[in-house]
Amino acid sequence: DIQALHNSLAETPYQANRVLALTSKMFSLSVRWELRADNPATGIEKFVEAKRHRWLSNSELARLSEALDNHPNQTAANAIRLQLLTGARIGEVLTAKWDDFDLDRGVWTKPSHHTKQKRTEHLPLSSTAIALMRRIRNFDKTQDIVFANPNTGKPYRDLRRFSSAVTSSAELEDYRIHDNRHTHASHLVSSGLSLAIVGRLLGHTNPMTTQRYAHLADDPLREAAEIFGRKLSS
Helix, strand or coil: CHHHHHHHCCCCHHHHHHHHHHHHHHHHHHHHCCCCCCCCCCCCCCCCCCCCCCCCCHHHHHHHHHHHHHCCCHHHHHHHHHHHHHCCCHHHHHCCEHHHEECCCCEEEECHHHCCCCCCEEEECCHHHHHHHHHHHHHCCCCCECCECCCCCCECCCCHHHHHHHHHHCCCCCCCCCHHHHHHHHHHHHCCCCHHHHHHHHCCCCHHHHHHHHHHHHHHHHHHHHHHHHHHHC
């Protein structure tokens, strides 16, 4: 039954594999709680997942910024802005509390229970990010949650509908909210920052995770090679 369920989602391999992982976790817990003797999801092979490399060019980034400026929901827009400025996962942004930020030192401390790696992370904030957070703080000093839904006062569950609206307005094709993280990293690597530094900023514990951006490091290397080439050709 589980194999059939997984097969039925073959056209959406990411979703199929997440369903399989969730099912496996459920049965793993049932074994631990002695509700059954085995995990029937064990041994089912996941579908191959093609890694996405979608990130925004400078012109696309400008269009997205304009679309964020023009949207009436500036709370959600600010959440996307912070994600772009920090490369954080959207879940980390939406669960952020003001106590997590030291704007004088320019540091965002992500609690371990909010990070994917289940460890506390200290992320330095750029001056632009600090200015953004100060503007948000000055606008509303009553909320403990940084990006509270104005209708409920609670954190947003997700911003997929909002993201779809602004990317459509910005005429961005095949661009998802998680790709904001790729955009942040890609621009840093293509500007000459090392993969090790970018990996630290993204909270990667495995250096191989950051290797997907390795091809973007060619531009600064090529420019460095041209420096001496111009000396010989002059």
